Amino acid sequence: MPTVITHAAIGLGLGAALRPARTGHRYWLACALLPAIPDADVISFSFGIAYGDFLGHRGLSHSLAFAVALGLATAWTVGWWEKRQWPETRLLAMLFVLLAASHGPMDMLTNGGLGIALFSPFDTSRYFWDWQPILVSPIGLANFLSPWGWAVIKNELTWFGPPTVLVVGLLLLHRRWRSRLRATTSIAE
Numbered sequence: 001m002p003t004v005i006t007h008a009a010i011g012l013g014l015g016a017a018l019r020p021a022r023t024g025h026r027y028w029l030a031c032a033l034l035p036a037i038p039d040a041d042v043i044s045f046s047f048g049i050a051y052g053d054f055l056g057h058r059g060l061s062h063s064l065a066f067a068v069a070l071g072l073a074t075a076w077t078v079g080w081w082e083k084r085q086w087p088e089t090r091l092l093a094m095l096f097v098l099l100a101a102s103h104g105p106m107d108m109l110t111n112g113g114l115g116i117a118l119f120s121p122f123d124t125s126r127y128f129w130d131w132q133p134i135l136v137s138p139i140g141l142a143n144f145l146s147p148w149g150w151a152v153i154k155n156e157l158t159w160f161g162p163p164t165v166l167v168v169g170l171l172l173l174h175r176r177w178r179s180r181l182r183a184t185t186s187i188a189e
């Protein structure tokens with residue numbers, strides 16, 4: 001896996017660029033957590049579930065089906081909690097599904113561990129992309145606070161940093177351009 005920090009940072013970046021008119025702490029929390037939550041499946045090791053099992057690490061929790069369910073459930077909960085109207089909740093749902101679904105394809109870029117069960121429960125095969133430039137992140141805090149952990153952080157900054165800054169920057173520019181256009185149009189009216 002890329003580190004939890006990288007998943008969360010990308011979630012917050014996309015969350016800022018694609019944010020709805022109304023945001024709050026629940027929104028930002030969801031943006032940070034949704035792309036990282038699939039890795040909570042490492043707890044399966046404590047229950048004796050093997051890595052390659054259906055519910056093992058990088059199994060069902062890393063699938064697109066799980067991302068859709070998680071994104072929709074989170075959007076519905078945040079929408080209900082904050083009394084949002086349906087069109088606003090629908091936008092949240094699309095964004096939250098995208099954020100949750102970002103995890104599996106990112107893990108498929110890593111160079112270690114087992115592949116990702118992207119199409120589980122329909123197909124439990126484990127997949128990687130053909131191109132795997134990302135150093136696999138160690139499991140466990142002790143391993144993370146080691147030269148391996150530091151090498152992983154530097155590697156992720158190199159591969160994910162520039163594209164994330166570019167995409168989020170372009171989306172923010174587009175957002176600003178659209179709001180200026182709207183302001184100009186309303187003055188003209």
Ligand SMILES: [Zn+2]
Pocket residue numbers: 001002038039058062103107
């Ligand atoms: Zn993962």
